[in-house]
Amino acid sequence: MTKQTLQQQIANGVREQLAAMGFTMATDAPSGAQTDHIAFGSDKHRQLVGLVKVEEGDDVSGYTTFPSPYSDNVYRLEDELGVVNLYPGVDPDKAAVLMLRQKINVLEGGIPEPPANAPSMWTPVATNMTLLQRGI
C-alpha cells in the first residue's frame, strides 16, 4: 500500500464519519450519475411515450391493440382520447393503429443512430501551420 493510497483511505474515512455526523463538504457538480436517464425500450420509456403493455388476461375490450413488429409484446394507448383529437375526421380505430405504430416503433425500434454521413466534431487540428508547413 502506497502512502498516497493510505492518505486517500484515511481522508475517505474521515469524510464518511463527518457525513454521518451531519457535516458535509462542498463537492463537485455531479457528473457521473445521471438521475434523469431513461433507457430506450425500458418501462420508463414506455410511460414517456404513453403506451400500456397488454399482459395475458388483461381486459382490452374497447381498446385498440397493436402487436410490436420487434417482439411478442402487444400494446394499447394509455390515452385513447388523443386519437380522436388528432384525427377528428378519421375512424378512431384506424387512427389509434397509426398512433400505436408510431409509439411502438420509437419504444422498441432501438437506439437513435447518427446519420451515416454525419460529420465529425470540428477540432482545430494544425490550424497554426503555415501553407509551407502544410505542403501547399
Next chain:
Amino acid sequence: MRKILYTLSRIRQEQLAELKAPQSKLSEVAEKFDWMDKQMSGISWSNPNNERLTEVMTSGDFTYAIMEFVQRKTLPGYQRKRFNFEPLVKPDTVPNFLPVTRYQNRCGVDDLEYIGEKGQSRPGSVQDGTKKQWQVWRWEKQYDFSHEALFNDDIGYFEDVAMKMGESARRTLEKYVSRFWTNATTIARLVALGALYSTTGRLTTARVSTARMAYNQRTDACSEPINASLVYVVGHSGLADTAAQILNSTQVAELATNAVNVVSFTWIEDPYIVGTAPNLPWYAFTGMQNGIVPYVLARQQGRPGPLILRKRSDMESVTSMLGGGSPVAPVMGDFETGNVVLKVADVWGTHIDGTEGNMVDNRGSYYSSGTAP
C-alpha cells in the same frame, strides 16, 4: 447565282485552253456565258454597257462581322439559402485567442430539515460550479487577381466579388454552427443521455409532444425540476412541409379535450443537416431559456463580423527618381507582379469537448434520427 455562272465560265475556258482550242472558240464561249448571265440577271441584252459580274452581300456571308451581336453583360447570380441560427446559440465575446473560462451554478442548495426542540440545524452544502471553456480561431480565405484581369473587366464581373466574400464568411459560419449539433460526438452524447434527450421517430405531432414532455422533466445538477420547454424545432429542409402541417393542425392528440392545437414551436430550417428521405433528422431546442446555454458562439472583442481586406499597393508614382511620390490606384497591384490581393477574415469559436461534443449544457437539446416511421 452570278458567281456560279462566272465560275462555270472560267472552268469551261480553262478546259478549252487545255484542249488547245483557238482564240475564236474561247471568245465565243465567253460571249455565250455572258449572254446567259445577263438573261438570268434581267439585264437587257440590248444595253449591256456598264454591267459587270458582281456579288450582292447578304447577312449569310458575314458570320462574324454583322451576324454576331456583340453585347456582353453579367446576369445576377443566385440568392443563397440562409440559416437563421441566432436564436439557438448564446453569443459570447472573448478578449483574445486564449481559452476563456465560464462557471455556472447549476444547482440550488440543500433542502431544509426538520429541527426538534432545542435542536441545532445541520450545515448545508453548496455545489461547485460547472466549468466550461471555449476560445476563438481565425477563419480566412485569400484571393489574388491579376492587374490585367481587373483592367480587362469591362462588364463588372468582379464588382460583386467583395460581397460574395462576405457571404462566404456567413455561409461558413452557418455550416460551423450547424455542425454543433449534427456532429457524431454531440449526437452520441445525446443518445447516451437516454430517451429524454433523443428518439428515433420521424417528425410528427406525437413525437413533438413527447419531446415537449421530455423537456418538462429536465432537472438541474441536483436533480431538482427546472423550467425548460421546447421552443424551436430545427430540421432538414425536407421536413418543412411536415412542420407546417403540424403547426397548422387545429387539434392535437395529446390533449384530453378538443382544444385548439397547442403544439406550438418555431420552425427553423437548417439547410446543412444531412439525411436521406424519409429518414430525416430533426432537433428540438430550448433556445436561450432560463439560463440554459445549449451552445455558444464566441467572437473576438472588436470583431463582431467578417472583414474584407485588401493589400495596399506597395508602389508609388514618381516623376523623378529621388523626388516625392504619390500613391497609385489599388488596381495597380503590387510592385513585383501587379497582383491585387484580397482576403476575407473572421474570428469565431465554440466549446469543444470529447464527450459532450459542442454542447455547453445538454439540457437544451433533443435529437431525433428520424428513422422510425
